[in-house]
Amino acid sequence: MDAEAAPKPVELHPVLGESAASFVRRLAHLNGLPAAEVLREAGARRPPGDLDPWAHEVFFSKQAADRLAVMAWRTPQELRCALPTLAWAAGRPGRRPAVRMEPWPGRWTPLAPCEGCLARREDLVTPVVLASGEPWQVCVRHGRWLRAAGDRPAQVSLTGLQEVVEAHRRRVRLQQQVGPYARALLADALQVTAGWWQSRQMGAEAERVWARREAVLGPGRQMWSVPVVVYPEAVIVAEAMAVYERQRRWGREFDNGAPAWVSRHWIAFVGERLGMPGPVEQGGYRMLREWTLQHRIAQPVVDRLAQPAPPPGYRTERLPVMDPHQCLPEHGPLEDASCLDWRLGRPVMAAE
Structure with missing residues (x-):
């Protein structure tokens, strides 16, 4: 047998x-x-x-x-x-x-x-x-924030925070439209918005928005909740950064402005997208200006004027990895992909 x-x-x-x-x-x-x-x-x-x-x-x-x-x-x-x-x-x-x-x-x-x-x-x-x-994820289907916390992870319900879920959908669309470089833009945007949260540069209007989200999450003003608290604003800022970068790639100043005005024009654009033009103009501009200094156009104006016009559709095309993000990590904490030196918990040293 x-x-x-x-x-x-x-x-x-x-x-x-x-x-x-x-x-x-x-x-x-x-x-x-x-x-x-x-x-x-x-x-x-x-x-x-x-x-x-x-x-x-x-x-x-x-x-x-x-x-x-x-x-x-x-x-x-x-x-x-x-x-x-x-x-x-x-x-x-x-x-x-x-x-x-x-x-x-x-x-x-x-x-x-x-x-x-x-x-x-x-x-x-x-x-x-x-x-x-990344150290955290958002489940848009069930409205949950998954995060690493100490030796074990935790799950946080996003009930009452639909804007966070919608922000994640917008982030996914941004990644599809921009490509891998979107990770660097989101990393920079999170650094900017977390800097606003820590330094209170955006004033009472933004503080009320973030305090409401913190109240829904329950912990009060705690650093572990910052990524989800500022996430909607971070995604909007990342979208605005993509607009800026698509023009910079072809040697164009934002909104066809003169070189000395590029930061002011784009910063006003960010404030309008956020629905907070006053807070951005009065204090939020500091962190944004730090970013534009890292992403400024190095090509002389004369050379830029001699360039041919960018191709049709350049405003919606995917972006290559651009300076100063030459070594862009594909995995790990998002802050490691940022060109900004500031980190949450350290003094905010944005220039006046």
Whole structure:
């Protein structure tokens, strides 16, 4: 009599954005195996005995990722589309072990997924951990802010803060229209708006808006809530920065103004977009002016005037990475992608 055939592995659907360690742990649990056995099958020479997705991430070579896909009855493309660190690690140059477990690197943050998104899943035999390229995310479908907090993440309901959810939709559109450079613009815009929040440069009008959001979140005036409190204004500022940069790319001053007037014209434009022209003119201009100094046009006026007109449609085209953002990190805290030196919690040193 033939030996009993080995049971077919249980297939597993990944959660979008899931960490590789979380996926391995769930796959092992569903098949009644230790996680070390799954890692060994994928190509690990000395798999660890314990796997904690909150403390470590597992990085796979392309061949190891393909073997993991076979074990889960998924295609390699499916896994790379769903597991961000899987695609990232497979695309890195150089020779590395097929499977390696490392403490979470600074460019990635473990987050808990939105509870609403997982409500109907039946294969969540162990908790799911996301691999986020930023320390926080917004779920627009269920109105939740996912953030890293200490040793464990937290989820904050955005009920009553629909403008934050809408701001995230606008951010997604900005990324689609601008391309990867949108990350630098949003990073700069968050630095500007967080600087306004900390220094109170925008006066009572903005303070009332932010205080209302803080009251909805519940913590009062706390630094951990700043990204979500100023998020709507940050996205509007980032959109205005994209307008400025599209013109700068072709050597054009904003609104065809003279070189000495570019900051004033654009700063007034930002104030109008925010619906706060007075506060921007009276105090908010300081942080914006710091940004324009970093993004000024270096080409002489005579040379600019000799250039041909920009092509039709340039106001809506995607942007390349531009000075001073030559080395733009794709993952990690957004502030690391900013050209502004100021950081939340430090004295605001904007020029008068």
